[in-house]
Amino acid sequence: MCTFGLLCQHNLERFHAWDGVVDPNEPVVVPRRFVVTRAEAPGFFRGIPIPCWEEFADYVERARAEADGVIVNTFEEMEPEYVAGYAAARKMKVWTVGPVSTYHQSRTTLAPTLASRGLRTSAIDPDECRRWLDGRAPGSVVYVSFGSISQADPKQVVELGLGLEASGHPFVWVLRNADGYDEAVRGFLRELEARVAGRGLLVRGWAPQLLVLSHDAVGGFVTHCGWNSTLEAVAAGLPVVTWPHFTDQFLNEKMAVEVLGIGVSVGVTEPLTYQAVAKEIVVGRGVVEAAVRSVMGGGEEAEGRRRRARALAAKARAAAQPGGSSHANLLDLVERFQPGAAGGAAASEV
Known part of the structure; x- marks a missing residue:
């Protein structure tokens, strides 16, 4: 989660902005006059319909009260006023140490680092993925992934696929648990693959996301706005199509669209957690097509997004290098909490 989101959450709770708010879609105002609804804000509100959430919210608040500081996967140059604002509001140190995805990516370690994430194994051979991307023009491919939790409704999968096809752009589409869909959806995906052969690559399972995002052929990212994915897009210098699903993802969307x-x-x-009636189709194929064309196309707005994304990527790389702000924060963190250091036994929120 970014410090923009953390500060929004803190202010909403501190100033009881949701008092008397019954409708989860009623707007409230957060820092710099951004407008959010209770449904869009991260799930640390009281009384929302998520099992055990009250207990978890209490646990988080106790941890914060006892902490010496907070470690955030972001970098100061991207959101300086929110880093400073959250530190002042919480009266604690904020160590910005990101983007963590940029560490250990020297030329000798780049390939194995980019081909994996955590302990997961890619569903596609990384070399095969790289060769496919090598055959595409620079900046022409859109990458589509909704993370490791979200699973689209079958009808939404069809709409997304048709929208990508209609966009006319090459794409890499990651489908988590694709085999879990019924035969109708699996058949649609097979037919789609045949129609877009050579232009669309469907990955059924885990994909080497860092490898894809760092490739010159990729020019945009359709994302669920999980913070890791959002920051990985920033580090890669890519504009994004934002499609949040729940928790902090709506604030991350505001960060990408309105702040950055x-x-x-x-x-x-x-x-999804606030839908009174489940919606089979949240975003239609026409909206998907238009959003992809907007991010991947020409024109001053699209070029402006690309310029800003490239500038942020340069700042991200500089922050993580020796002498950069995130690198310095990591050194300070280690020094402060190593055994024998003053305050070394104190608690810290991670």
Whole structure:
């Protein structure tokens, strides 16, 4: 989660902005006059319909009260006023140490680092993926992934696929648990693959995301706005199509679209956890097509997003290098909490 989101959450709780708010879609105002609804804000509100959430919210607040500081996967140059604002509001140290995805990516370690993430194994051979991308023009491919949790409704999968096809752009589409869909959806995906052969690559399972995002052929990212994915897009210098699903993802979308100016929203306003009636289709094929064309196309707005994304990527790399702000924070963190250091036994929020 970014410090923009943390500060929004803190202010909403501290100033009881949701008192008397019954409708989860009623707007409230957060730092710099951004407008959010209760449904869009991260799930640390009291009384929301998520099992055990009250207990978890209490646990988080106790941890914060006892902490000496907070470690955040972001970098100061991207959101300086929010880093400073959150530190002042919480009266604690904020160590910005990101983007962590940029560490250990020297030329000798780049390939194995980019081909994996955590302990997961890619569903596609990284070399095969790289060869496919090598055959595409620079900046022409859109990457589509909604992370490790979200699973689209079958009808939404069809709409997304048809929208990508209609966009006319080459794409890499990651489908988590694709085999879990019924035969109708699996058949649609097979037919889609045949129609877009040579232009679309469907990955059924885990994909080497860092490898894809860092490739010169990739020019945009359709993302669920999980913070790791959002920051990986920033580090890669890519504009994004934002499609948040729940928790902090709506605030991350505001960060990308309204604060940083590198994103185009598909217009989702209601988290999956707040839908009173389940919606089979949240975003239609026409919206998908238009959003992809907007991010990947020409024109001053699109070029402006790309310029801003590239500038942020340069700042991200500099922050993580020796002498950069994130690198310095890591050194300070280690020095402060190593055994024998003053305050070394104190608690810290991670």
